[in-house]
Amino acid sequence: MTRLDFLCLLPFLIIAGAPVIIMLVVTLSRNFKIVYGLSLVMFVAAFLSLFIIMSHAPHSLDPLLIIDSYGILFLGIIYFAAILISILSYDYLKNHTGEREEYFIILFVAVLGASVLVVAEHFISFFLGLETLSISLYLLIAYLKKRDYTIEAGVKFLVIASLATAFLLFGMGLIYAETGAMSFREFIPVTGKSAGISPLMLTGFGLILAGIGFKLAVVPFHMWTPDIYQGAPVPVTAFVATISKGAVMALALRLFFTIRGFDNNALFIILSAISILSMFTGNLLALRQTNMKRLLAYSSIAHMGYLLITLLAGTDSGIKAAIFYIVAYMITTLGAFAVISVLSGQERDADQPEDLKGLFWSNPWIASVLTLALLSLAGIPLTAGFISKFFLVLAGVKSGLWLLAFSLIINSVISLYYYLRIIKTMFTVAETKKSFPLSFSTNIVLAILAAGIFFLGILPSILTEFINKFPSFN
């Protein structure tokens, strides 16, 4: 390893070192505030270190990692989201009794796993990243062990994620048996249009697809999502919905584009089917949900279905649309979960319709943020969701994916119904007026997210120009 290698690993070293430091601090004195402060500093430091390594990209740490601009962009997104989630977590956990300091330790490990995923270009690093992420997520999901559902959710996630890992490993094994290679780039000749693909390879990629599908929660691998979303504490749900899925999607894009999976008919058809099924299943099941967290879970299934269109588009504009979509989706989802987190009490999370009733009149600011987030999820103009859907559909129809674009349109209409229902709940008049004191930092988070949704919706050039500066992966 050279000095440059170490320099390029700087954000990873910070994220990996943070748990150690926090553990040492905790042995001295258990103080949640100090741990929180340290975590924020570490995340911000990791975020800032990206500016240092930016000039050295692309730098390959053969054969496992490649620190390219695509990866750095995603690292930035992940760290930014992690900072916001930390702030939400602090406000969420500060009234809880019991050990809370370890929460941040596990959070760092989870972020480390996600960071490795976005720069992985080898099966080993892919697997290690994914497992680091998953194992820490079991703990995070079941963290508030005194509550109902959390243990159930944690165990469910454990079983299903292990199953997915088994699929993934088996798929990797098959591909290795066929090609003798584990690095993404070495598969290129095998899957090219002319070369055809052997059944063994196809099975291998199919199994890997299943593994990734579990993590993204696309149909038919989506069963776990609503339970996990419901059972986990809100900030953790936000983590699963944004960082975890975003990182896996980043990896899926890199893998799929490197092997040019869209050129292969079988993979193309399977993915198209998964995409369309996810859209319809997610939206139709969400229609009857009353629990806000479950509803967002189903909506996320649909959104991942939309996002798969970019994989199939197979063009540069597809990748850019995907990046924009992921950013917009993360900001929007964080906005929605931030509001639920703010409203949640010590006993349970505010995921019932009654919790939102009359919110528009009692707490217009919080309700406006949630409305904005929901409209963005529905893809209504003036929000990031609209522009991101536009880029997505445009990338799709440019590649001739009219069927997928059309089902996205139909699903946007279906989804409107349940998003509107939540908005309606917020402006029906409630008997009692509750007020929720917001800490300064939470207010800032809400303001950042609302501004993000709004400005990406009217001035998307801010982000598109930024994305254009980062060429696609090399």
Place this chain on the structure above:
Amino acid sequence: MILQHLILILLAGGIIAWIAGKWSPIATRFISLITVVTDFILVLILLINQGEYGQKQWMEEFTALWIPQFGIGIHLALDGLSLLMLILTFFIGILAILVSWKEITSNTGFFHFNLLWILAGITGVFLSLDLFLFYFFWELMLVPMYFLIGIWGHENRIYASYKFFIFTQASGLLMFLAILGLYLVHGNNTGNYTFNYQQLLGTTISPAMEWLLMAGFLAAFLVKLPAVPFHNWLPDAHTEAPTAGSLILAALMLKTGAYGLIRFAVPLFPDASAAFAPVGMILGVTGILYGAKLTYAQTDLKRLVAYTSVSHMGFIILGVYAFNELAYQGVVMQMIVHAISTGALFIIAGQIYERLHTRDLNRMGGLWEQMPALGSMGLLFSMASLGLPGLGNFIAEFLTLAGTFQTSILFATLASLGLIAATVYSLRIVQKIFFGRKESEYVTNDLSVREAVVMGVMVITILFTGLYPKPVTDTVAPAISNIIGAKENQGRSEPGRQSGAVIYIETLPEKLKGLNN
């Protein structure tokens, strides 16, 4: 260079009104009023100075970059058609604020925010010459309208607001897909990927594709208008909305559909439109007759007025697919006078509701005795609705029918039957509400000064357009020549500022000769 300000003033005014609503409802109302009046004055200045612009196609234009990578720009432009629509928008906007003065008592700040943002969306629709921007504004007006119906509406408001939103959003998304299709076809042909209307105008499209794309646009416009098989959302939304909401829906939002047909659907897809014309005319005639029939069957006053809109909008579809200047003059005229007459009927319905707390015709009757002023207003606008000569609707329907007659005698004849049906249902309104037996003893007062001013202004407008329509036809004539010219793909030399009706009357003898042969 004031077009963007027209929209920005409304957006900013809306936010200020919302904030002001925290302290004082009165301040909110005045801020909103001032905002819309400012815009109204600005467009009036444009109207007065329109002579200065000579023969230019666009009187005012504004362009700016928005998302240049995708060929999306902010392109606003104003011609006679847009100008008239804007005057209408702000005029109705002022009335909407005035009629809500006493009706809306809860959350006035948010109410006026929504009102002004709807107006901003509508203004944007009437000005946009970039298809992406057009769609953006098209959708922008939906959310505040959803709130308006859903929060301040009548009993069944939630159902109505859902239905409104989902119908219009679904059809809008189909248009969006068609816009993308057009964008790609044009880009593939020329290598220039743009959403600019003027550049997209001459796109060569294969016939099958042209049909598909036009279908997308028509979906949005015919639902909004609405044409008969898609009119389902309208009675619910109109009935359940508060008075200001019904007013804006009927007077402005339906017009965006008509405007879209004239500005986008026909010029962008001339061949497919020509082939579609018979279907379009059938839709129009069906709308006129079926709408009238449904109107007659209603017992809810607001629902009844809502169905008259379906009938009147039939004339617009009919006129649009007649493809001549005369019919287009009629269509534009209809857009304006329908806004006034139906708007007035909705206001009257609102005023009656404020007094009697019912919209049921069977529980009204004999109101004239106590409210002669309101009654005479009701009579006047019912007469307008049935197309009495001397009132604006007569001119509009006459021009449309005369224009249609040149294209298709059959459809013109069928459509004129609608006038008889209109007479029947309009007279029924007057009889049921103002004459006849009293159903119960009401203690009511007649029009207040504010209400009288609102109604008075509308009366003047409808009389003015009925007796002296020339300013309207003159303003819109060049725009119509351009649109018809673009459709016929023949470079018209100097469209001139002569009214279409005058042109028609001058050439009438030859046309009659042609018919006789």
